[in-house]
Amino acid sequence: MLPTQSQSFPTGQKIKLILLAGLIEIFYLLLAAIPALLISAFSLFLYGPKIGLLIACALLIGIIWLLRPDPMDERHEVVLTPASDLHALVASLAAKLDAPPIHDIILTDDLNAAAYVAPGLFPGLGARRKLMLGVPLMHLLDADELKAVIAHELGHFSRKHSHMGHWLYRIRIKWGLNLLTPLHDEDGIIEGNQKLLAQRFIPYFLEQSSAWSYQCEYEADASAQSVGLAQPLVSALAKMEVHAYVWQQQIDERLRQWQLQSEHVPDDLFSHIFQTVSQQTSTAFQAALIYAEQRPRRLYDTHPPIQQRAKALNVNLAAPGFADRCAGEALLNAHWAEIQDAHRTRWLATHRDNWRFAHCHLQWLQNQAAQNPEDRRLQAIAAASLSHAPTALAPLQAVVAQQPDDAYLQYMLGSALLESEDEKGLQHLQLSIQLNKGMAxxxxxxxxNWHIGRNSIALVTRSLTRLAAASRWVDGFFDDDLWKRFCTEPLQPLPQASRTLFARTMEGDARIDGCWVGSLQSKDIGGMRFTINMVVFRLDNSNLQSPGDSEDEMRALVTGLMRAISPPDELLHVKAVLFSEPFNPNLLQNLDKHPGVCIVRPKLPFNQNLVMVDL
Structure with a gap:
């Protein structure tokens, strides 16, 4: 049972959680060490005990270093230069709370705050205590509210949550968020076993560790209360709830309109978001509280609801006020504008591709509706894609009621309902699978994803098992001769609406010198066939300059764009070829026979000064 107020965590439950976490860590280490154990055994046999043991020790040290505990991804974080008013505030609060000094203050792009210990080269050596503050959070809160949030985070250190708390958090991240994915034929033995173990034990561990996390949050809240910051802390939590509510209920629909209009994120997006949040009335605040109270608890939740936290602090919830001067401006002074600009640039770069995917998908749905004005199915789907409002979903629900045997309609309605937080969408998705196994x-x-976002271990485990089975079943349709067939068999071009949209998106990308998309029918398995969209694109090496230009990143980009303009029951296979790599002459001949499959015409020659041919 989850605690509803600050109280002593039961010793028996704590021991049970420690044993469970320790068992999971041992399994993780053993699975990760399998290659090292095999190499060590071979070295002992080949080189004798002395050299073999040296190799084994070196491999063990390497594994410990690779698995060293790091609960945070610091790739996009910015270390704030000391001597700011913010540093003085943190040092003063740490002294009042009897917390150890903070080594670094880190600025991130999230609406969040955290205090954690970053590891050194090896466990226990060179560790640094860090305070992480999100730039959006500093924009949303005033100085007193941010001070209360910092006191809460420092409370985790003063109450010594950092040892067990960070250990449990690392396990949650390492297993719960990264390995709760379906098994795949391309998984290696180690990764496959890790996923299998995660699907069996991690849902239960997430549920058990949530209780510990809740208790830690109540205690950290009490630390803020001890220095007279209970009211500003609750006000800060209230603002974050209003932000979440406004984003879900108001901004999300406007985002869809912006995404439909342009593949580029608007420059004024951030100012619009914060202006919308700051203009909320007390009525909207009450709606946000109801929204927070009704929000289902998830397996990976770590924080209690705001109502319970306010009650534990004996603070009445009230609509928060928004000051003219935010915390960032008050505490970082002249540097704030520069920090905001850098945050905006990073955020736009991080979300650029997902925005493009959404733009292409919405354009695809709207274009289909525009080209078929008499098709009520397409009109209803297009309307539902732009809004979660009941009035927008009503036409799609009416069409589904008239055509209940249409698997595509059932799928689209189910997807739209889940996006609007309506669990009735599950029934429609299940029905789409019954009508067409290709929708599985x-x-x-x-x-x-819906069940992982809720709190039923049985449903999470069952859905993961079914998803893994569906993934293995679909993999069977990709036969070994698929690329040979792509080089020799007739190819179907994309439908005109999809082809035009995909070409418009790809033609402006200087990194791509040639792109082709042709469709084949898969092999027959039990009377079932899939349409497989085969994509091959060539990368111009001279234009691959940024870290996001790697072959894998570009393949992920093309995959996302293709899925955005393809029916859900079609399969996709994407291949990238560098300009410096050989291009199969048989494939070139087959592509020339079917000019409709060419999306971007190449400008550079093929196979110059190359001897080998990629078959």
Whole structure:
């Protein structure tokens, strides 16, 4: 049972959680050490005990270093230069709370704050205590509210949550968020076993560790209360709830309109978001509280609801006020504008691709509706894609009621309902699978994500098992001769609406010198066939300059764009070829026979000064 107020965590439950976490860590270490154990055994046999043991020790040290505890991804974090008013505030609060000094203050791009210990080269050596503050959070809160949040985070150190708390958090991240994914044929033995173990034990561990996390949050809240900051802390929490509510209920629909209009994120997006949040009335605040109270608890939740936290602090919830001067401006002075600009640039770069995917998908749905004005199915789907409002979903629900045997309609309605937080969408997704097995993989992905976002261990485990089975079943349709067939068999071009949209998106990308998309029918398995969209694109090496230009990153980009303009029951296979790599002459001949499959015409020659041919 989750605690509803600050109280002593039961010793028996704590021991049970420690044993469970220790068992999971041992399994993780053993699975990660399998290659090292095999190499060590071979070295002992080949070189004798002395050299073999040296190799084994070196491998063990390497594994410990690779698995060293690091609860945070610091790739996009910015270390704030000391001597600011913010540093003085943190030092003063740490002294009042009897917390150890903070080594670094880190600025991130999240609406969040955290205090954690970053590891050194090896466990226990060179560790640094860090305070992480999100730039959006500093924009949302005033100085007193941010001070209360910092006191809460420092309370985790003063109450010594950092040892067990960070250990449990690392396990949650390492297993719960990264390995709760379906098994795949391309998984290695180690990764496959890790996923299998995660799907069996991690849902239960997430549920058990949430109780510990809740208790830690109540205690950290009490630390803020001890220095007279209970009221500003609750006000800060209230602002974050209003932000979440406004984003879900108001901004999300406007985002869809912006995404439909342009593949580029608007420059004034951030100012619009904060202006919308700051203009909320007390009525909207009450709606936000109801929204927070009704929000289902998830397996990976770590924080209690705001109502319970305010009650534990004996503070009445009230609509927060928004000051003219935010915390960032008050505490970082002249540096604040520069920090905001850098944050905006990073955020736009991080979300650029997902915005493009959403733009292409919405454009695809709207174009289909525009080209078929008499098709009520397409009109209803297009309307539902732009809004979660009941009035926007009503036409789609009416069409589904008239055509209940249409698997595509059932899938689209189920997806729209889940996006609007309506669990009735699960029934429609299940029905789409019954009507067309080809819908199994995309429908089960949505169903699984829904259950992972809730709190039923049995449903999470069951949906993960079904998703893994569907993934293995779909993999069977990709036969070994698929690329040979792509080089020799007739190819179907994309439908005109999809082709035009995909070409418009790809033609402006200087990194791509040639792109082709042709469709084949998969092999028959039990009377079932899939349409497989085969994509091959060539990368111009001279234009690959940024870290996001790697072959894998570009393949992920093309994959996302293609999925945005393809029906959910079609399969996709994407291949990238560098300009410096050989291009199969048989494939070139087949592509020339089917000019409709060419999306971007190449400008550079093929296979110059190359001897080998990629077959």
């Amino acid at each position: 993989l995309p429908a089960l992905r949505l169903i699984t």
